[in-house]
Amino acid sequence: MPRMSAAIRAFSAVLALLLAGSLTSLAGPAWACGCGAYIPDRPGAGVVDERALIAWDGRTEDIVMSFGVRGSSERAAWVMPVPSAARVTLGENAVFDDLAAVTAPRVEYHDSWWPTFSWLTQGGAALDGVGARPPGGVAVLATQRIGPFDVTRLAGDDPAALAGWLGANGFPQPPGLNDNLAPYLQRGWEIVAIQLAPDGTGALTGALQPLRLSFASERVVYPMRLSRAASAPQSVHLAVLAEHRMDPSTVPVPGATPILRYAGHLDEGTAPATLAPYLAAGTFLTSWTDYIGEPAQIENDYVFTRAAADTPHQQVIRRTRERGDITGALLLAAAIAAAAAAVLALRRGRQAR
Secondary structure, eight states: OOOOOSEEOSOOOEEEOOOSSOSSOOOSOOOOOSSSOOOOSSTTOEEEEEEEEEEEOSSEEEEEEEEEEEEEESOOEEEEEESSOOEEEEOOTHHHHHHHHHTOOEEEEEEEOSOOOGGGTOTTOOOOOSOOOOOOOEEEEEEEEETTEEEEEEEESOHHHHHHHHHHTTOOOOTTHHHHHHHHHHTTOEEEEEEEOTTOOSOEEEEOOOEEEEEEOSSEEEOOGGGGGOOSOEEEEEEEEESSOEEEEEOSSTTOOOEEEEEEEOOTTTSOGGGGGGGGGOSEEEEEEEEESOGGGOOSOEEEEEOSSOOOEEOEEEEEEEOHHHHHHHHHHHHHHHHHHHHHHHHHHHHHO
16 A cells, blocks of 8 residues: 555544533433544434545644534543644634635536526516535543643553543443554554533534644544444545545445545635645645445545546536527517518408409
8 A cells, every 4th residue: 555644644533422410421322423423412412514624745644623513512522543642723614614615516507498488477486596505551641721622642552441541531432442442552543532621611513613633644544443333324524635636545444435526736826724724735635525324334444545646626516507488589589570471471462462
């Protein structure tokens, strides 16, 4: 497998929303999240949208991740495996709005001139719009407070011990957590554990504050194994910024290829300002969408490698503009003119007699 952002980057599992009164007691967890496990402390809460921007310059990888939450909850926890020591900061929601605008499909219109006469029956109805817009031990390496989040960096070689530490410190332990953590710990990865601070402001609902993880890496990897615990289908949207187009060489579910949404160079002079901090990694943006219907089938992480060529790509939406009313009106006018001419000719013929 070609060299890639050597450190399978960070975010891989929203582990949980904890019970409203306490971080240490959970009842009736319901799993649903784009790249990990999500345990709401209230019925109906869950992650409905998960987006990530990955920027890789060949040595360092940045991951900015955002979750959209349906319902409301007061506490949340994330567990993210990273290949090396990570610097954690807050990200901006506007990054994903601008990414959506940059990677939006191109709309192509086709004019249909087949005659129609809808204007004869519409009366005063308004015209339709163009269309909807569409091991034994666990080492605590560091702790820090970032906005409303408490961040802890952990290391260890015993998955059971690390899972036990998480449970003792208010993190839920979904089924299979030990087994899903094991591959990362065997490779010497760290675990970034993040909790919403008890005195954080506001409930968790809508688009949560994005988090940004930066760490050294020789390849581009997006962890997904922890998502095996999810019971609901997973929807993942990944955008990769690098010097060249980056295609997935390894996917979570073997044989299930993500859908390419966009590939192309960004102009540093005209690119959105929110993307400027990440363009130093490269200006070629590749955007992928994946849908995992059965999370239990997840076997791997996403791994992205340089494509054979920097082939651009943009989705195209083809829409038809109906011009038939114009054709119909012209045909009707021609028919009326022909009828009038015929009547006039008939009259002249009778007068000539």
